[in-house]
Amino acid sequence: VRRWSSWPAPSSPASLPWRSDMRRPVVAANWKMHGSCATVQEFLEALLERVPQNAEAPEVVLCPPYTMIAAAAVVATASPVALGGQSCHWEEKGAFTGEVAPGMLVEVGASWVIVGHSERRQHFGESDDTALRRAKAAQQAGLRVIYCLGETLEQRDGGETFAVLERQSSVIGALEPAGVVVAYEPVWAIGTGRNASPEQAQEAHAFLRGRLRALWGPAAEGVRLLYGGSVKPDNAQALMRQPDVDGALVGGASLDAVSFLAIIQSAATV
């Protein structure tokens, strides 16, 4: 059982040596391209009635589409639920049609951003290089980053999982460890209903922890590693019980307040 009641805020400077039992879980909702201003407010109202509100509770982050963040902030401000964007550009402003700057996310109430999601990599040409540029700019604007990586089914079947994770994680060393959460999202588990087994998740997370140690030294012990890919109320606890699984990045099951809350409660009891 991990203890994290005395966990310092993740973005605070780490004057103490990092201890693995101080990793406060993070449960983040990635709404992808779903929802509306009305549904995000209803969702938050329902969530806030039941979400654990103490310092020992998991950190909860909601990342709706950009257009809904301001509406979400009306309900979420001064609540335990933080808001995030699903990507951001690396420039502060400019001729980048369709993009959003980190400072624009901050302005409407976001304090987090997802970067490098596999759907960005698959459909919109995201690379390790562009993901890193986005993440760096986000950190400079004061956003905390959920940095996503993970292998495809073809890569897993071809025995390339660790080589892919090694390549994708190699750029992360350029970021500030205190403001990064790493999300392992095997592409074959996203939206398929086929989650990684707890053992598969732990194996990948332990590998990633080793990579982060090589990049960051002891600070890697304090970095939260989230699992994402078909996380549901009935598998969340077994996944989050693994020693290097420090929370979840949830897609489909985060669209419903009851199922998202059940996942948050699973994180609270590991």
Ligand code: 13P
């Ligand atoms: P699902 O939970 O719908 O599989 O999505 C996972 C994901 O991509 C979260 O970022």
